[in-house]
Amino acid sequence: MKTIKLFYIPISALLFTGLFTSCNDDFVNTKPLNEAPKELVWADAGLAQAFVNDLYNGFGQGGFNEQMLASLSDESMFTHPGRGINTITESRSTPTDQGWIVDSYEYGNMYKYIRAANTAIENLKEPKFSNATQAKQMLGEAYFLRAYYYQQLLRFYGAIPLITKIYLLEDTDFTAARNTYEECVDFIVKDCDEAAALLQDAVKVEGRTSQAAAQALKARVLTYAASDLHDVPTAKGKSPTIAAYGNSEYLGYVSGSRVERWQKAKAAAKVVLDQTALAYKLDLLDSVTAAEGKANYIALAMGGKSKVSEIDAKRDLILGRFFNDLKDEGGAYVGRNNGPNGYHNWSGNTPTQLLVDDYEMLSGEKFDWNKPSHSSNIYANRDPRLSASILYDGANWKPRTDDVKERDPANQIQTGQYEVLNEKGGKVIQYGLDTRNSPVEDWNGSYMGYYMRKFVDGDPTIIDQNSRQRIPWPILRYTEVVLNYVEACIELGENDEARNWLNKIRFRAGMPAIPKTESGQDLKARYRNERRVELAYEEHRFFDTRRWMIAKETVGRPVTYISVFGSLNTGKKVSLYQYNTGNYTYSYKVNTIAPGIENRNWLDKMYFISIHRDEINRNNKLVQNPGY
Known part of the structure; x- marks a missing residue:
């Protein structure tokens, strides 16, 4: 009897959860309580939905881990020593001692959920149950989640192997080479497009993906793809470490038009911006008062209604990781x-x-x-x-x-x-x-x-913060897409359009308009600062300082x-x-900060986290990142 059981066998990047196992205990007429036969799962809409629901567990605690990615950037410093954070902030990370990596970026864990997504996609393309509408939505969810987990890997490690096959125990070769960065972007974008089409008529459910989420993820991936770090000629000019690397196709685009990449990023963001029902107070013609601006921002951070502000800003949250009191989760x-x-x-x-x-x-x-x-x-x-x-x-x-x-x-x-x-x-x-x-x-x-x-x-x-909270983690926000759109406009020289959308965010926060005289590098600096404060603590600064290649001057400076x-x-x-x-x-x-508490230092190898030595040893087709 074939069963579905979740576990992980760390053979390169290719063996993940969901491997099929055998059960032939004829002398005992019992069924495992924690498994379900494959044939039954995909023939039953409820069981198939339960499998797809489990895919969301790859979100982990969102960003609400005790240690946050903010403390690997210049946003914050983690108070308690000995957690592996200094290994990264001091550029001491190696393939054998990478430092602290949260599970929502960890190489093996992401591939575990990618394999499960592959399983769902394979079985939902031609569903064996009658509810076609539900099957279509589940398939859209699986495409989105595969795209999301590949995106997590891509922005952390650079290009990775793209796996769509479901490896089984009888397979003899579990090795695979890294695809190029361009191939990875194209693959993720295609999955986002598939998800968006399938989820077009899906009913929005809190905590579940949607058409807008797929479109917002596409806009993020294309914004990263057009950035300095992933334009290899630009990156080589800014980093001797990248210039000396012999496999730059794993880090970014080695050829092609960067202008076209920014145009694609802008167009993808505009698709989301046109869904004005997602916008929260972005139609203001002037700035609100400081008190209103603070209340607006608190409401956004609370994921909707806040008891402090009593303002409903939930629509800005395109996709969130929600927590509930029935489960004692760390993110609460x-x-x-x-x-x-x-x-x-x-x-x-x-x-x-x-x-x-x-x-x-x-x-x-x-x-x-x-x-x-x-x-x-x-x-x-x-x-x-x-x-x-x-x-x-x-x-x-x-x-x-x-x-x-x-x-x-x-x-x-x-x-x-x-x-x-x-x-x-x-x-x-x-x-x-x-x-x-x-x-x-x-x-x-x-x-x-x-x-x-x-x-x-x-x-x-x-009063006692040992009480659980119900604040959702913002996986994707409308405001982030607005900022991605602004960035593309600036890079394309469309300064008036960029200022217009930046001012919308500033007015909501109680800040004045950006002067019309501000353009070029001044406007870019203003935008980057606006993004810094608007998206603080949302896991963007870690990546932004890298893709803009300003890490040495920002995360590399003393705290x-x-x-x-x-x-x-x-x-x-x-x-x-x-x-x-x-x-x-x-x-x-x-x-x-005193020496010995945290001695921040920047080396260019930290633009990308290393692939762990154990993964390299298991898969001899993998090539390590530069500087390691």
Whole structure:
């Protein structure tokens, strides 16, 4: 009896879950409880749907792992040592010690789900059950998911072997060479087109793919394909490591028109943009107030309705990874993993000063430490997305837990040092409740002086962040597609169109229009910064700095953090600290993280993660990436 059973045998890139096994225990008349016969699965619509549903597990926790990809970029630094993150941020990654790779990018795990998708595609092309409409939708889902998982591999490792065959135990050769980068892009785009056609009439279900998701994924893949890193002549001119590599066809396009690639990327994004029902507040003619801009951004981060803003922004979320209380999933603990230690949270992926500095002033002016009007109160009059994304010293937050609330009745983030009066009336220095010298939990404090606010539920009734949250991870957003469209327009010299769409995003966030005089490299820099702050913590910065080939100047620079000191003003008598500019004069100093905590360094081999040595040993047709 042939059965379907999920397990993984790591033979090169080609043996994955779903291998068929035999069961011939005639002396025992029982059936395995965790398996179903192949013939039964694909003849029954319900069982076939269950198989397709399992394909979504390749999303993992979305991006809500305890360690986030943001901490492999210049967005944040992970607080807790020994997790393999430094191996990548310090460019010490090797084929035998790659460093931390989350399962949604891990080579073998992605191929496991690709093989399962291949199985579904093969069996759903000619379904053996009568519900043709359901079979069509499931087939569209399988094409999309195969495209998505190949895209995850492509943007992490460069070109990979494209496998459509379902390997069985009786096969004798499990090796395969890497396809070219161009072939990989064409294959993924074709799968996206197949999925979009099949899902045209599909009913939208939360957490399931759709026609728009397939079209948005296509736009992302084509945007990457047109970028500097994947235009081999451009990449060779910027990187001696890539120039010396003998198999550049695995990294990008070795010939052809880059202009045409940008035109394809623009056209693919425009297909999604024309679906205006997906847009959220992108029809504004002027910027909203700062308060509205913050509320809009929080609503977007919450994946729809937020108890803070009571605004429904769910339609921007084209595809999300949702969590539910019936399963105790790690992604539901994003608040606990990243919240302040003064709330008994773990302060995992803490924002860097590098990120904070890139939020503009509310006027649209670039923040400048050399301007006293900026540096005297560094969080005042800033882009509203700053306070919606990051918890900083003095920011209002939720009530403290019962054991801490008497220390902070004002419910404000405390990441600095402050003068207070002791019982004798003398000045003493008090460390904030959310520092690494906190009287609450000193071992969990942020090194950066900041905490992640984005994706963390601001509901004041959720005091203990050990409670599960229901915030979806944004796999694909309409706003990302808008930004992809803007990038293509800029590269094609269509500055007016690019500014028009950038302003739509800025107006929603409470920011002013970009001056019409801004074009060329200035507009490109403005766009890249806009993308940085709008998509912060959404796993884009890691890839953007690489595909733009600016990693050395961004993720390769030392991490900076903030020190805050509150000097008690003359005549003020404060014994219980709270943030108050009437009682205190605050000073801010930018510091570089101490050697030994994280020594960030950039080597060009890190444009692509290596293929693990074990995979190379199993499959002698694989060629390693440059620099390894």
